[in-house]
Amino acid sequence: MQLREAIELAAARLGSSPHPDRARRDAEMLLLHLTGKTRAWMLAHGDEEFGGCTGVRYAGLVERRLAGEPIQHITGEVEFYGLPLRVTRDVLIPRPETEHLVETAIQIVQGSEAARIVDVGTGSGAIAIALAKALPSAQVTAIDLSEAALAIARENAERNGVKVRFLQGDLLEPVAHEAFSLIVSNPPYVPESERPTLSVEVRDYEPAMALFAGPDGLDIYRRFISQAFSSLYAYGHILIEIGYGQAEAVRALLEESGFFNVRFVPDLQGIPRVVDAMCGKD
Numbered sequence: 001m002q003l004r005e006a007i008e009l010a011a012a013r014l015g016s017s018p019h020p021d022r023a024r025r026d027a028e029m030l031l032l033h034l035t036g037k038t039r040a041w042m043l044a045h046g047d048e049e050f051g052g053c054t055g056v057r058y059a060g061l062v063e064r065r066l067a068g069e070p071i072q073h074i075t076g077e078v079e080f081y082g083l084p085l086r087v088t089r090d091v092l093i094p095r096p097e098t099e100h101l102v103e104t105a106i107q108i109v110q111g112s113e114a115a116r117i118v119d120v121g122t123g124s125g126a127i128a129i130a131l132a133k134a135l136p137s138a139q140v141t142a143i144d145l146s147e148a149a150l151a152i153a154r155e156n157a158e159r160n161g162v163k164v165r166f167l168q169g170d171l172l173e174p175v176a177h178e179a180f181s182l183i184v185s186n187p188p189y190v191p192e193s194e195r196p197t198l199s200v201e202v203r204d205y206e207p208a209m210a211l212f213a214g215p216d217g218l219d220i221y222r223r224f225i226s227q228a229f230s231s232l233y234a235y236g237h238i239l240i241e242i243g244y245g246q247a248e249a250v251r252a253l254l255e256e257s258g259f260f261n262v263r264f265v266p267d268l269q270g271i272p273r274v275v276d277a278m279c280g281k282d
């Protein structure tokens with residue numbers, strides 16, 4: 001069998017996967033991951049023979065994707081804000097929309113000397129690492145409840161050559177006696193009632209503790225926002241990613257805790273995705 005034929009067969013097989021619209025792209029990505037080659041190589045060598053042990057391994061990867069396993073878990077890697085990150089089932093796969101949070105944080109902090117930033121619920125370390133890379137003078141701390149997630153985050157920080165302090169604990173408890181100029185977080189915000197509606201990749205392969213936050217998706221915000229107010233310098237900022245339809249509820253929680261200048265940053269679909277607010281303490 002020729003290489004191009006193997007890809008065509010894999011794409012046809014993946015046509016019945018949870019995302020048939022990505023069948024061809026997934027077939028190519030799996031082959032490139034397996035062979036370690038570039039797409040240019042793949043296009044230039046389509047008539048080469050393909051089979052044997054490599055063909056068997058390729059078929060195995062295709063079956064994993066057919067069952068709904070995220071392509072990022074199969075390859076073990078994702079790109080976030082231009083940086084390569086390792087991901088496993090212990091961490092949430094970073095989404096492109098979270099880059100809006102990173103961009104907003106950079107705009108707020110850029111030009112400030114030695115800004116103190118803490119990323120709460122860091123997971124793979126994506127946000128903290130991107131900020132440490134873009135803001136080399138900043139002091140970046142990252143917190144997660146999961147030690148398994150922190151192990152991945154530490155590996156990603158070392159891989160990308162950045163210095164981040166990693167701490168294990170619940171929300172801001174590990175830094176309860178410290179103060180920061182910027183607190184960022186992409187917390188769990190999916191209502192438990194939406195679990196059945198999620199794609200198989202998310203529902204069955206990503207960590208539930210990084211996804212779900214009670215009946216209305218606001219449980220973590222309720223605990224986190226008041227802690228954040230106590231942990232910020234006066235006129236410091238909090239940046240949080242939010243879910244669809246949660247903007248006004250989160251605004252109310254922020255204002256009840258003493259935050260002001262609440263504004264929302266939309267994603268590419270115009271949906272409020274990130275909320276930015278300032279700490280109003282004297």
